[in-house]
Amino acid sequence: MGQPVILDSVAALRRWREAERKAGRTVGLVPTMGALHAGHISLVKTMKGMTDKVVTSIFVNPTQFAPNEDFSKYPRTFEGDVKLLSQVGGDAVFAPQVAEMYPEGFATTVSLDGPAKVGLEDAFRPTHFAGVATVVTKLLLQALPDKAIFGEKDFQQLAVIRRFVRDLDIPVEILGGVTQREADGLALSSRNVYLSPEERVLAPTIHRVLTNAANSIREGVGIAQAELVAKEALEAAGFAVDYVAIRDTASLAAPKIGASPDSLRILCAAKLGKTRLIDNIAV
Numbered sequence: 001m002g003q004p005v006i007l008d009s010v011a012a013l014r015r016w017r018e019a020e021r022k023a024g025r026t027v028g029l030v031p032t033m034g035a036l037h038a039g040h041i042s043l044v045k046t047m048k049g050m051t052d053k054v055v056t057s058i059f060v061n062p063t064q065f066a067p068n069e070d071f072s073k074y075p076r077t078f079e080g081d082v083k084l085l086s087q088v089g090g091d092a093v094f095a096p097q098v099a100e101m102y103p104e105g106f107a108t109t110v111s112l113d114g115p116a117k118v119g120l121e122d123a124f125r126p127t128h129f130a131g132v133a134t135v136v137t138k139l140l141l142q143a144l145p146d147k148a149i150f151g152e153k154d155f156q157q158l159a160v161i162r163r164f165v166r167d168l169d170i171p172v173e174i175l176g177g178v179t180q181r182e183a184d185g186l187a188l189s190s191r192n193v194y195l196s197p198e199e200r201v202l203a204p205t206i207h208r209v210l211t212n213a214a215n216s217i218r219e220g221v222g223i224a225q226a227e228l229v230a231k232e233a234l235e236a237a238g239f240a241v242d243y244v245a246i247r248d249t250a251s252l253a254a255p256k257i258g259a260s261p262d263s264l265r266i267l268c269a270a271k272l273g274k275t276r277l278i279d280n281i282a283v
C-alpha cells in the first residue's frame, strides 16, 4: 500500500480534508500520541471499514501530562508509526508541532463535569481530562471528520469525550474500539515498553484479577467485597493500587443497589514499579 500523506500544519490538514469533502468522500479520524501498536492499528482498520479516508493524528499532547508525569520520556517513534500506517492503508498522518497546537498566548481549556469527575482517573490525574478534552476538541475542529475512534482501554476518557462532544454539539460520530491484548491478557499500551522483564511477567495479573472480580459479581458477591478482594490480590502481587472500582458502564457513577451485572464495568489503575497501568472490562 502507498505511503500516507504527512500533514504537519492545521492549514495542510484543512486543505486535505476540504479536497476529500469536495470529492464526496467521508473521513475518519484516529487520534493518537504515536508509539503505535496493534491496538492503534486495529482502530485504523476499524475506521478503514467505515469511512472512505482515514487520518491518524500523532501528537504527544503536553497539556494532558502533569509536571510529575512522563511527557518528556513518552516514546516517540514517528518513522515506525508511519511505516505501520502505510501497511494498513492509512491515508494521512496529521503530526503538528506543539507550537502549532498551542501557539503563544493560548489561553483556553474545555471545562468538564459528569464522567470526568467520578473519582477514578480524575482523582489521581486532576488536570488530565481538561488537557485531553482541549486537544481532542481542537483535533475534531481541525479535521472535521465524519467519525472519530478512541480505544476502550481508556474507558473514562471515552466516556468524557462522548459527553463533551454531545454537550458542545460537535458534529462527529464517536466510536469505541475494543481493547487489544497480548496472549497473556495484558492490555496493549504504549507505556508497556517501560516495564522491566520481571514487571512484564507480573503485568497480566491485572486482567486476571479483573476477570475474577467480574466472575465473582456474577456469582453474587457484593460490589464492595469484590473491589476489596481485587485490590488485595493486586497488592499481594506487588502492585501499588490507585483504584479498583466497579461502576455503572454508562455514567461511571457508583452502581445503584441491585444493579444488574450487565450494566457494570470494572476499572483499575495500578503501578508496577514506576509504570502506571490502567485496564477495564465489562462485568
Ligand code: PAF
Binding pocket: 031, 032, 033, 059, 061, 064, 132, 135, 136, 150, 154, 157
Ligand atoms: O488516548 C490518547 O492517546 C490520547 O489521550 C488522545 C486521545 C490522543 C489525546 O491526546
